[in-house]
Amino acid sequence: MFKVNCLNKIANVGLDLFTDNYQMVDNFNDANAVLVRSSSIHDLELPHSLDAIARAGAGVNNIPLDKCAERGIVVFNTPGANANGVKEMVIAALIIAARNIVGGVNWVNSCGADPEVAKLVEKNKSKFSGTEVKGKKLGVIGLGATGVLVANAANKLEMEVYGYDPFISVDAAWKLSKFIKHTKALEEIFRNCDFITVHIPLSDSTKGMFNKDTFAIMKDGVKILNFSRDTLVIDEDMIEALKSGKVHRYVTDFPNPNVCGVEGVITIPHLGASTSESEDNCAVMAVRQIMDYMENGNIKNSVNFPNCDMGICTQAGRIAIFHKNIPNMISQFTATFARENINITDMTNKSKGQWAYSLLDIVPPSTDEIVKSLRAIDGVLKVRVIK
Ligand SMILES: NC(=O)c1ccc[n+]([C@@H]2O[C@H](COP(=O)([O-])OP(=O)(O)OC[C@H]3O[C@@H](n4cnc5c(N)ncnc54)[C@H](O)[C@@H]3O)[C@@H](O)[C@H]2O)c1
Numbered sequence: 001m002f003k004v005n006c007l008n009k010i011a012n013v014g015l016d017l018f019t020d021n022y023q024m025v026d027n028f029n030d031a032n033a034v035l036v037r038s039s040s041i042h043d044l045e046l047p048h049s050l051d052a053i054a055r056a057g058a059g060v061n062n063i064p065l066d067k068c069a070e071r072g073i074v075v076f077n078t079p080g081a082n083a084n085g086v087k088e089m090v091i092a093a094l095i096i097a098a099r100n101i102v103g104g105v106n107w108v109n110s111c112g113a114d115p116e117v118a119k120l121v122e123k124n125k126s127k128f129s130g131t132e133v134k135g136k137k138l139g140v141i142g143l144g145a146t147g148v149l150v151a152n153a154a155n156k157l158e159m160e161v162y163g164y165d166p167f168i169s170v171d172a173a174w175k176l177s178k179f180i181k182h183t184k185a186l187e188e189i190f191r192n193c194d195f196i197t198v199h200i201p202l203s204d205s206t207k208g209m210f211n212k213d214t215f216a217i218m219k220d221g222v223k224i225l226n227f228s229r230d231t232l233v234i235d236e237d238m239i240e241a242l243k244s245g246k247v248h249r250y251v252t253d254f255p256n257p258n259v260c261g262v263e264g265v266i267t268i269p270h271l272g273a274s275t276s277e278s279e280d281n282c283a284v285m286a287v288r289q290i291m292d293y294m295e296n297g298n299i300k301n302s303v304n305f306p307n308c309d310m311g312i313c314t315q316a317g318r319i320a321i322f323h324k325n326i327p328n329m330i331s332q333f334t335a336t337f338a339r340e341n342i343n344i345t346d347m348t349n350k351s352k353g354q355w356a357y358s359l360l361d362i363v364p365p366s367t368d369e370i371v372k373s374l375r376a377i378d379g380v381l382k383v384r385v386i387k
């Protein structure tokens with residue numbers, strides 16, 4: 001029986017996939033597998049029982065990836081599962097940034113039930129006029145699952161779209177419309193675009209990408225959309241840029257005390273992926289990945305360990321070994337099994353950066369003694385007996 005804990009609300013269509021072999025538990029400390037959306041796991045003690053964490057979403061900056069890797073805890077995410085939800089919100093944000101819809105709606109609401117409201121509207125509406133997006137230049141930073149959809153949709157709105165992603169995947173490149181102009185230097189986006197939208201993960205290298213130096217080279221009156229993470233932007237520099245008119249509007253999905261209520265900032269309560277479709281897609285993908293890992297040791301869409309697929313185990317035993325990506329590991333594993341006259345019928349070894357994963361089908365199954373010997377090998381992080 002595997003114990004599963006949800007740190008956030010996860011859509012039922014996903015949770016309903018769990019069979020009788022899974023038990024939902026309220027306590028994180030009892031879990032073998034955890035499902036999470038945006039809750040932070042950084043300050044939680046990781047229990048010894050924990051084998052896997054699935055982020056029902058894209059961003060994994062709320063999870064201590066290295067700490068998990070060192071402990072042999074596989075962290076999954078659900079690439080692309082909420083990208084359409086975010087894309088639709090970004091298109092709304094583009095229009096919200098171009099037209100003073102938020103200002104206008106707030107003003108009308110402030111008129112209360114004034115019997116003259118219709119007259120007032122016609123008298124005052126010129127205060128809330130805006131521009132159209134057609135023909136304007138949009139820079140899309142990050143051409144992954146979301147960025148590609150945003151770029152293609154904006155192209156259909158007849159915007160001139162520039163895309164920047166030095167690490168673009170082959171898959172994403174195939175999906176990108178031929179009308180998107182490929183930019184090799186981020187500076188080109190900053191210098192030329194009327195609207196800039198960012199769709200990249202938060203990392204040490206992307207943190208603070210929008211700062212006083214980058215604002216300085218942007219066009220006056222640029223509109224910036226942030227549906228990625230708040231700390232990609234240095235708030236103090238953004239507030240200065242808004243005051244000076246360098247930035248006209250900043251639409252962000254990440255309200256924080258620095259930017260809430262600041263003139264020119266439009267804050268949305270992290271709703272990019274909050275659609276029933278995105279929530280269902282993420283939950284189903286996350287649960288399927290967890291189940292395949294817990295039952296078969298297969299890894300798909302992990303952010304800290306390599307993909308590995310040996311299908312359903314039909315042999316007497318299957319064992320998973322997490323280890324450092326260093327020489328001479330495999331020979332020590334095979335020698336351990338050989339000593340006990342255990343036959344390896346199938347085997348996969350994959351690595352990702354400094355970490356590696358070996359999955360072995362064996363006949364007959366493993367014993368406690370063998371597991372103990374494997375764990376004692378220098379460089380082994382964790383051994384999981386799957387069968
Ligand atoms: N607001 C929301 O609800 C919401 C929903 C989904 C994702 N997100 C955020 O958006 C981010 C992107 O989501 P996604 O689904 O498109 O992820 P993704 O992994 O499919 O795409 C990210 C892209 O960014 C590119 N990239 C990485 N570093 C870069 C850099 N320095 N410059 C340019 N490109 C860079 C990668 O090559 C990749 O193509 C997530 O990491 C998450 O933080 C927010």
Ligand SMILES: O=C(O)CC[C@@H](O)C(=O)O
Pocket residue numbers: 037038056057058059060082270273274
């Ligand atoms: O779960 C959410 O609502 C937000 C998801 C989003 O920020 C992500 O990175 O996928």
